[in-house]
Amino acid sequence: MNSPQCDPSLKTPAGNIPGNASSAGAELRATNPSEMKTGTVFDIREFTVHDGPGLRTTVFLKGCPLRCAWCHNPEGQKTYPEILHSASGDRVAGRVWTAENLAQRLNRQADIFRSSGGGVSFSGGEPLMQADFLLDVIAPLDLVHVLIETSGYAPAHVFEKVAARCQLVYFDLKVMNPERHRHFTGVDNGPILRNLEILGSLDTPFVVRVPLVPGVTDTEENLRAIAGFLRGKRGLVRVDLLSYNRAAGGKYKACGMEFKPDWDESQPCRADTLIFKDAGIHAKAL
Numbered sequence: 509m510n511s512p513q514c515d516p517s518l519k520t521p522a523g524n525i526p527g528n529a530s531s532a533g534a535e536l537r538a539t540n541p542s543e544m545k546t547g548t549v550f551d552i553r554e555f556t557v558h559d560g561p562g563l564r565t566t567v568f569l570k571g572c573p574l575r576c577a578w579c580h581n582p583e584g585q586k587t588y589p590e591i592l593h594s595a596s597g598d599r600v601a602g603r604v605w606t607a608e609n610l611a612q613r614l615n616r617q618a619d620i621f622r623s624s625g626g627g628v629s630f631s632g633g634e635p636l637m638q639a640d641f642l643l644d645v646i647a648p649l650d651l652v653h654v655l656i657e658t659s660g661y662a663p664a665h666v667f668e669k670v671a672a673r674c675q676l677v678y679f680d681l682k683v684m685n686p687e688r689h690r691h692f693t694g695v696d697n698g699p700i701l702r703n704l705e706i707l708g709s710l711d712t713p714f715v716v717r718v719p720l721v722p723g724v725t726d727t728e729e730n731l732r733a734i735a736g737f738l739r740g741k742r743g744l745v746r747v748d749l750l751s752y753n754r755a756a757g758g759k760y761k762a763c764g765m766e767f768k769p770d771w772d773e774s775q776p777c778r779a780d781t782l783i784f785k786d787a788g789i790h791a792k793a794l
């Protein structure tokens with residue numbers, strides 16, 4: 509999706525990694541292993557190329573406080589393991605890991621990450637729902653580039669603590685109008701915008717990702733509001749406009765859920781990068 513060459517502001521693992529394998533990481537490594545947290549993970553995908561720079565392993569943490577009507581990972585919403593039913597059989601989504609075991613698994617690929625300019629991405633669900641576990645996994649990673657993909661919906665102190673220990677944050681921004689945000693995601697966007705302000709005050713570079721949904725997130729009004737909010741934000745690498753995922757609804761039945769889009773899925777999305785260019789922001793349509 510993006511590469512270190514495209515993103516000159518990305519920090520390199522060999523350089524200044526705030527709180528990772530250097531200073532705070534060493535502090536966290538002193539934690540007694542018997543006190544290591546456990547967390548629930550519903551997928552681990554290796555050699556991914558769309559979840560950050562280089563070759564990566566993406567860890568999908570289970571549980572999300574949002575209920576985006578277009579969510580393409582509905583099996584990530586509930587916090588606990590669940591059985592998914594499909595024509596090809598049943599499978600369990602969600603396995604409990606200790607932070608120590610997960611970090612060991614990820615560290616086994618550290619050489620590949622480093623040689624490809626890649627690393628580990630934590631996605632979900634919402635990874636900040638398991639922030640203590642996440643921090644315990646990150647701490648012993650051996651000079652590995654760490655990225656989180658987040659909705660930004662978390663207490664401010666939790667968000668800041670995790671974001672400061674990542675080399676890159678992928679921050680999803682969906683709907684700026686508060687009522688419409690609540691309608692389509694089930695939550696208030698106030699904490700999300702507050703955390704985005706916090707992110708703009710940190711040294712951690714970030715990419716804002718807008719999932720395009722026809723007539724919902726892709727309206728000129730919404731995109732202009734996003735561009736206006738982001739204008740001049742320190743650390744903003746670019747905005748990614750993500751194409752609408754028409755296959756998202758296929759997973760809902762397996763989760764015992766119903767996919768009910770109240771927008772016209774047949775409409776093309778407005779991937780208007782010029783709105784962002786006008787605000788001095790680099791944007792890509794993906």
Ligand code: SF4
Nearest residue numbers: 572574576579633659
């Ligand atoms: S924030 Fe992401 S994982 Fe959570 S409901 Fe929305 S799209 Fe799904």
